[in-house]
Amino acid sequence: MKSKNLSENILKIIKSNGYKYIDLDTVIDTNLILERSGESFKRFIFSFNDQLGNELCLRPDLTIASCVRYLNNNKKTSEKIFYSGQAFRKGLNKKDSVIRNQIGFEILGSFTEKKDDKKIIETSLKALSKIKYNSGNLVIGNIEIFRLLLDKLDCPARWKLRLQRHFWREKYFNDLLKRLETNSDIDPTIVEIDKKKYSKMINGNQKKEVAGRSIEEILLRFDTKIKDPRRTKKGSNVVKILKEYLKIECPINQASKKLNLFFKKNKINLRVQNDYFPITKNKINKLNVRFNSSFGRHLEYYTGLVFKIDIKSNSEKLNIRGGRYDSLIKDLGFKKNIPAVGAAINLEKK
Structure with a gap:
């Protein structure tokens, strides 16, 4: 299936699931990016100055552009939105394309966390329904578990913040x-x-x-x-526990058991229920579903659920990345946290 037709089919599927299409600004204020990601992130963006001397940049990420829109419109209610377009971002690998074609969908003002997390993954899976693929993987992680674990450890408070910030x-x-x-x-x-x-x-x-x-x-x-x-x-003991935690990787239906055994072994007062994860089946369609405790370190704004879907297809190269980012809108300038969850589909022709 040609990429253009595939994109159109995916957009139709997302729309049929109750999401409203929106347009996003291509150019955004550079300071909004640097204030939350740091000056070092500047090497990854395409920035310039306008005639008034304001520094602007091409959007490096559609999620950030969407949250900026939500912020500028002073939204306070929940909305299910989707969009498509290009993100412009330099990679660490010089061979990586700096222009990324994406389709994104989000629930901004996501006040029913578990329900909305599941909805985003379900929409992601439905988006695959028009693609012929042989096999694939759905990896699920959760940044919140790491934060909760960190809070329980006997470690100086400033170091807990430092480890969380630089995870x-x-x-x-x-x-x-x-x-x-x-x-x-x-x-x-x-x-x-x-x-x-x-x-x-x-x-x-x-x-x-x-x-x-x-x-x-x-x-x-x-x-x-x-x-x-x-x-x-x-x-030394804190580091031992953290390293052990970050090695936990298993089929999703074993995740809660593995985590609880780990907590018990290390005398940590935490427990994960069986329904904590939005998916509990090890196989969905042709996807193997696994939990990985260290997954989710590729984007700093995730705060809870994180997931990725990679498929093997003869004609298309497709991956989906998503998760929960409850503090991103506040980081961009809103007065309080606005819970949000979403995903981006990256589609390239082989």
């Missing part, structure tokens, strides 16, 4: 684990020197600035570290 940056995350495990970046001599500086600074002018920060701010940060220090033995 999607796998290499840096692993570097953080190494530091937490060994305390190799802490020099006891320097710590003692800093304590003496602390004692001296606490009696001085705390409004004075040093390297762009007030002495009051520096003292507060140091005080937090002193009261909640890293300890090698505890850090």
